[in-house]
Amino acid sequence: MFGSLFGKKKDTFASPFTGTLCSITETPDEAFAEKMNGDGFMVQPADGDVFAPADSTVNFVFETKHAMGLTTKDGREYMLHIGIDTVNLKGNGFTVFVKDGQEVKKGDKLMTFDTAYVKANAPSDACLCVFTDLPEGKEVALLKSGKVKALEDAVEIL
Secondary structure, three states: OOHHHHHOOOOEEEOOOOEEEEEHHHOOOHHHHOOOOOEEEEEEEOOOEEEOOOOEEEEEEOOOOOEEEEEEOOOOEEEEEEEEOHHHHOOOOEEEOOOOOOEEOOOOEEEEEOHHHHHHHOOEEEEEEEEOOOOOOOOEEEOOOEEEOOOOEEEEEO
């Protein structure tokens, strides 16, 4: 009776950010909150460090440094997006440590951002992890609410 409960490994994903873990629907941007780019999660950041949540390949880094797309070793595509309307900052306040095509390991520092600068110059510093290719019928569920540390499992894909 319990065999199927214990035999299946959970499909979890770590947070690239340290802060307060929230549902993507709480994002102060309609496009993200309504999952127009995909399901995922939001973190109100406690600091400006962004780490690789899984062994991945960097597909692209936006010229404006506020976002990047990656693919895990098992083929899951995700985008990390720092702040709301931060494209308008034109790269100011962001330092990126990776480039297109680079292989990264879980825990590698991908970028840092100046939290004070982003807060002062953008509508929000909300950090997003959006899964851009979830199969139909799959959804993201928070494993907990409240504080999360970077690299700690944050969500499960159901």
